[in-house]
Amino acid sequence: MTQTTERVNLLDLDREGLIAFCEQMGEKRFRAIQLLRWIHRHCVGDFEKMTDLAKSFRAKLIAQTEIKAPVPIWDKKSTDGTRKWLFDVGNGNAVETVFIPEDDRGTLCVSTQAGCAMGCLFCSTGKQGFNRNLKTSEIIGQLWHAEKTLREDLGVTDPADRVISNVVLMGMGEPLQNLDNVVAALKLMLDDNGYGLSRRRVTVSTCGLTLQMDKLAAAVPVALAVSLHAPTDELRDQIMPINKKHPLADLMAACKRYLAHAPRDYITFEYILLGGVNDRLEHAKALVKLVKGVSCKFNLIPFNPFPDSDLRKPDLADVKAFQDYLIGQGIVTTVRKTRGDDIDAACGQLAGNIKDKTRRAERLAQQKAQLTFLVKEA
Ligand code: SF4
Incomplete structure (x- = not known):
């Protein structure tokens, strides 16, 4: 019977991991840095092209390892330049990645879990x-694939000319529930021999896992965005179940602790405006009280309905009034522009069309039946 040994996917290894791996292979530490540069700085996936590696080392790499990013099953460009990939991560699971070009930056939005x-x-x-956590190779593989493809398309040959200047971990999943793999991927993003991104240009978004926020601050303190979405526990409990475990007072305290380590002197609060639910002036006033003492900016996101969401878009006038009130209170507040409307709608929808494996839809229906604000709105 022939035995097959599993190849090591080098995309799973950060700098320390590559060093340990090279030493285990009887190679010097500097070989790990060479590999790091080839894979992540030059976005090369073919060992034969790594010309400054000794032939014998290349032969060992070819025999024992691979550079395997998730495979795109869908790749579309919007008329506004936004590009979206749907990556196959096995067993019927798929995750989304979006590239958003702007005048002064190119931002990639990356997923960290299949489902959530x-x-x-x-x-x-x-x-x-929730289906499963993504491996480090599947998280960094989204950046690797996107940077490689965009460079090829644009004819960029100098690795110093990065197409992607900013990364946000705001795609599918809660990044801090997959902390170990996320931290390894973040280290590769920041490594000077990897993607060389500044800590200010890499943002992790969380729904508010307070203990994990402390761990992120200790491991790799990048910029932080917190999905707030409601100014009171009563309302947040209903639209974000995590609030029952980590209520707003704990979350605000965790934000203050994080600020001591953050590369920026503010936290970004994401606030999705749901028509008639959390978009009234009274909510804006309560928000200002809530975030008192937390240096922050607000990013308002008008809700984009998806099938069976049973929630509606906010009125434009309400969005404007909400923004004006926060600005009037001295809080920098932006409204997120919708991009890539012609290639699909809300984040998660594409992959969601693939499978609902966990009978989540059924449980959501029960959750909705208990919502007091929906009854009020009817
Ligand atoms: S918004 Fe909530 S459910 Fe959706 S991916 Fe983020 S944490 Fe998960």
């Missing part, structure tokens, strides 16, 4: 339930 266990009511990904 957090069950936020307004989120298409949350509707799918």
